[in-house]
Amino acid sequence: MEALTTRRKVLEQKRMTLLERIYLPAIASGMGITLRHFFKKKATINFPEQQRPVPRVYRGLHILNRDEQGRERCTACGLCAVACPAEAITMEAAERKPGEENLYREEKYAAKYEINMLRCIFCGFCEDACPKDAIYLETTFAPANYNRNNFIYTKDMLLLGAKREEIKPPLTQ
Numbered sequence: 001m002e003a004l005t006t007r008r009k010v011l012e013q014k015r016m017t018l019l020e021r022i023y024l025p026a027i028a029s030g031m032g033i034t035l036r037h038f039f040k041k042k043a044t045i046n047f048p049e050q051q052r053p054v055p056r057v058y059r060g061l062h063i064l065n066r067d068e069q070g071r072e073r074c075t076a077c078g079l080c081a082v083a084c085p086a087e088a089i090t091m092e093a094a095e096r097k098p099g100e101e102n103l104y105r106e107e108k109y110a111a112k113y114e115i116n117m118l119r120c121i122f123c124g125f126c127e128d129a130c131p132k133d134a135i136y137l138e139t140t141f142a143p144a145n146y147n148r149n150n151f152i153y154t155k156d157m158l159l160l161g162a163k164r165e166e167i168k169p170p171l172t173q
């Protein structure tokens with residue numbers, strides 16, 4: 001058959017020498033490489049027992065923040081969802097009722113707030129877009145899981161605990 005290009009190369013199958021046929025030099029050379037790496041510093045760590053330090057500006061899991069009085073800061077304005085390039089955020093707004101002033105800072109709050117961590121690209125745009133300092137990206141990771149549904153983080157999972165020492169100061173003010 002006529003060749004389409006001139007780049008064709010005919011390969012010859014050479015007979016193996018005796019040394020090549022007993023494989024010992026190849027095994028010794030392979031063991032040499034293994035031994036050389038055996039005493040080198042490991043490039044891997046025993047995650048999750050050991051964790052690498054991450055810079056302070058690292059963008060990991062999200063946190064819904066509370067104010068100094070422990071009230072939810074989020075007012076369900078939706079700006080974070082609009083800014084999100086991955087369309088990972090969904091929420092439902094609700095009106096604050098009389099007597100709930102100690103729970104929610106604004107008259108409107110997020111009755112439902114979810115982030116799909118499989119969609120999220122951890123860009124931090126939601127944090128930048130939020131006018132209420134309500135959402136932060138922390139330095140922790142989303143733990144591995146076998147079920148895709150477990151990567152949908154609900155408000156209960158995102159909301160910062162009510163303990164005062166956990167409450168973060170707002171970025172502005």
Ligand code: SF4
Nearest residue numbers: 084120121123124126
């Ligand atoms: S970090 Fe980026 S991708 Fe993830 S929820 Fe926020 S805006 Fe969306």
Ligand code: SF4
Nearest residue numbers: 074075077078080130
């Ligand atoms: S987290 Fe911030 S930007 Fe997103 S809905 Fe709540 S207040 Fe608005």
